[in-house]
Amino acid sequence: MLYNLFSGIWEDWEIFRFAGTIKPYVMKKLAVVAMGGNALLRDNQVGTIDEQEQNTMDTIENLVFLIREGYDLVITHGNGPQVGNILMRNDAGESVYGIPQMPLDICVADSQGGIGYMIERMLRNALHKHGIHREVVTLVTMVRVDENDPAFDRPSKRVGRIYTREESDQIAAANKWVFKEDKKRAGGFRRVVSSPVPLEIINEKVVESLARQGTIVVASGGGGVPVYLDNEGRIRPSEAVIDKDLASALLGARIGADEFYILTDVPFVYINYNTPQQKEVEFLNYSDTQSYLDKGMFGEGDMAPKIKACLQFLKNGGEKSVITEAFKLEDRSFGTKITMEYDS
Numbered sequence: 001m002l003y004n005l006f007s008g009i010w011e012d013w014e015i016f017r018f019a020g021t022i023k024p025y026v027m028k029k030l031a032v033v034a035m036g037g038n039a040l041l042r043d044n045q046v047g048t049i050d051e052q053e054q055n056t057m058d059t060i061e062n063l064v065f066l067i068r069e070g071y072d073l074v075i076t077h078g079n080g081p082q083v084g085n086i087l088m089r090n091d092a093g094e095s096v097y098g099i100p101q102m103p104l105d106i107c108v109a110d111s112q113g114g115i116g117y118m119i120e121r122m123l124r125n126a127l128h129k130h131g132i133h134r135e136v137v138t139l140v141t142m143v144r145v146d147e148n149d150p151a152f153d154r155p156s157k158r159v160g161r162i163y164t165r166e167e168s169d170q171i172a173a174a175n176k177w178v179f180k181e182d183k184k185r186a187g188g189f190r191r192v193v194s195s196p197v198p199l200e201i202i203n204e205k206v207v208e209s210l211a212r213q214g215t216i217v218v219a220s221g222g223g224g225v226p227v228y229l230d231n232e233g234r235i236r237p238s239e240a241v242i243d244k245d246l247a248s249a250l251l252g253a254r255i256g257a258d259e260f261y262i263l264t265d266v267p268f269v270y271i272n273y274n275t276p277q278q279k280e281v282e283f284l285n286y287s288d289t290q291s292y293l294d295k296g297m298f299g300e301g302d303m304a305p306k307i308k309a310c311l312q313f314l315k316n317g318g319e320k321s322v323i324t325e326a327f328k329l330e331d332r333s334f335g336t337k338i339t340m341e342y343d344s
Contacts, residue, residue, distance in 0.1 A: 033261045034309075039059040053122060062330045074219060087191075116140075141207075163188065165189055195241055201220060220244075265326065283339075284339075285339060290311060306323055
């Protein structure tokens, strides 16, 4: 039997019989697609489930061409507005009904399940519409961080609702939380938490195995549930949030993905953003991108983290990173493509 004859090299080649001829199986390209918050909820929307489902479907329709082109696919997503709502439900439940607050890791896991379910259902419907037969699975994903990461000494990521100074002082004293003045509302204060660097995707081998078998995997939602290992090697929760794009880039590198897409609310990356010298760029190499980043040409709180994630992906073996608008992925005339070197 052919299987027995070639069993010794089965991990390197898959063997198929075509009209009596044996041909090597060419591994499909694997892409990680990071859906930003606007892919689920637009700034001018209230956030009803109908709005989020429609936005999700509109974004997923732009992924169908990758599936038709034969890509294996891993989808990650943000959770900023959703986990913020979960935290506010925590506040309301505690103040009105005396329900204990849930820690941040549980809230992130909660958002992974809800958003992942929504993405998976919309994706299955899109595949059915287009007559494509692919399996889809959503995984609750833990991401390991260093418990001694310097980020824990300087929390900066704003989460949850906006409070008055008096309210924030009371809550800070009761829960040992840290608050900072909100950037968008004068006199308002929001809780800030740490955002440590992701080091390992706990179930990355499962993600890779499923994706390489052709299953579309939804994973690492909201940057993943932050955890660390104690002195005995046990997994412990971490009261933090992880940058979604950095975690997605790490996942892509760890599973050997070829391409990394970040879907956001702008069609291109701009250098000298929001200045008279602003200019869109369609192609960048690693060196020029790093130089622009070092010169502060990308918004630190907006585009710079995405650029860092793209560079990290390339540095760790990825072929191409793309930043583009959520609803324009299929249109190759949009999007900034970043590679190690410019095409000759």
